Amino acid sequence: MADYSFNGGIVIKNPYPVSKVEIIQAPLPKKIVLPLQQLGGQAKPCVSVGDYVFTGQVVASTKGSFDVPIHASISGVVLSIDKQVIAHKSGLKSQCITIESDGKDKWLVNKNSGVDFLHYSKQALVEIIQKSGVIGLGGAGFPTHVKMSKVLDCHTLIINGTECEPGVMCDDALMQFHPRDIIRGVEILLHICGAKRAIIAIEDDKQSAYQALSMFNHNDRISINQVPTKYTSGAEKLLIKALLNVEISSGKFAVDEGVICQNIATTKAVFDAVINHKPLVSRIVTVTGDGVKPNNFEVRLGASFKHLISMASPNNKAHDYRMGGMMMGIDVASIDIPIGKTTTAIFVNNQAQKPIVQACIRCGQCSEVCPVGLLPQQLYWYAKSKSIEKALSYNLADCIECACCDYVCPSHIPLANYFSFAKALNKQQTREQDRINTARERFEFREYRLERNKLERAQMMANKKKSLKEKMANEHAQKQKITEAMQRVQQAKDKNDGTNI
């Protein structure tokens, strides 16, 4: 087997192992909360408070072609459209639609299901994917249809089945229990992007998943590759480098090199959208940590964290909550927040004292593990002192915030947090600077406009004066001519008179 390894990164054993991976159906939530904020902007609700909605009905949509519509994930009555706390590191409230379940889960009736996807045009398929609300389910949430329609000349489709984080096992479960759907989903994606081949990447410790997929894969354009189980092997650029030996340079995207990456759960969602005509209304979430019995649950989108955690038999100690993963996830204070399309995992840990942050001892361990080959120690100094330009010159933008550096740092410095902060600050400064520049330009333009108006008015006045003068001069000349003519007539008369006499 080829060696698909990369430099840096760390091997982390699953701290909360389970004997058998399962998917448990979570009961219908009593209430769901659907945030309207998406990557491209905020969706506009198309239902009102008090309306009855069916499962799968579109409740909000955006005009642009970037974002996807938002579907009700249960049937029931719209309870409110207002600001709610959502799963975001800011802890800010954001506009949401809240729906109260009627417990019946009545679906919007779907016609024409079960048509062979090969009969559809690529455009039609991309549209179905968008209309079904499919976005990247791995964490970043980039809309799938945008990725699929953007690439012009795609040669390889990579399906990312590496679990991004230690402890998360929702993709593993999906591969074990829905291998047929996944392979079909990959075939649909292949049909759309026209790539010659697809590679499904799986970590080499997930043998059951590998075998399940292999059993259902009869397509010789699809190969299944095992990659070493090492943290951050799932990062897009690193995976492409490991599998294809293609380097995506800073600021570029995979599509620029003719490669499309899709998460494994996304392919299942594509299958559901195209073959079953079912919009994305649920996902598989791992609930893990030492405060619960770890497992995977299939749950409706918009259900609260609390709803799901209660399923995982939590102990009755005080807990710390984290979503996403132990490395790249974010701590959340409340568990009354809704599960979204990118909520891969919820960590419930018994409350523990955080290690005390100490000064950097310049040990250099952080640079050894950085999978992107950055110098976290340098970046840390610049981020801390808010010297953003310096940090950028040390390639801050390439940091994938994987927190490998945090993990090994003997001083427990939250390095990745600093880098995420520095990036946000950089964005804010750029925004501010743009604003300031516009204001300066517009002020200067106004000055110029006022000046120009003044000049124009002066010019107009001068012109008027001149034409008046000319007119007067003209008139004067005219008068002159008339008098002269009169005089001539007079003279002629006088002469005539003289000769007549």
Added chain:
Amino acid sequence: MDLFDSVLIFSVLTLILGLVLGYAGVKFKLKGNPLIDQIDAILPQTQCGQCDYPGCRPYAQAIANGEAQINQCPPGGQEGADALAELLGVETLALNAEHGELKPNHVVFVDETVCIGCTLCIQACPVDAFVGASKVMTQVIIDECTGCDLCIPVCPVDCIHVQEIEPALTTFVPNIAKVSQG
């Protein structure tokens, strides 16, 4: 003959353009004073006139000429005064409260139902952030409003209101004190 003609035409054209460019160069040099530019780059460009000058650039000019103090710009805050002091190599001064105080980040909007379309606000705005027509209605282009508030007092029907810029998910920046604790 034809060839000679075109050569002549182009030589004349080049000469004229050269003269124009030369003139522009001279004019530009006269206008672009590097010190004023540097000061202007620090000023917040709100163009509110609270510094007693009709805009940020005039204030920059006054500072460069030694006619104004560095602590007269409320929107720039103490940070702004400090930055000016550093640029000019002088002791920093506490912000002069006589010129007003730092207000939260905001823009203004026009209450369409009340606006009578008098266009007085259009004339007052230093950055042409208004669109509208006489006797109909005016509107503020939010992205261009600097929040200078100059239009508020001129409105005869008081229909221009302040709208604070609220923190949003897309513009969120973590607090560094929190970051350092992990």
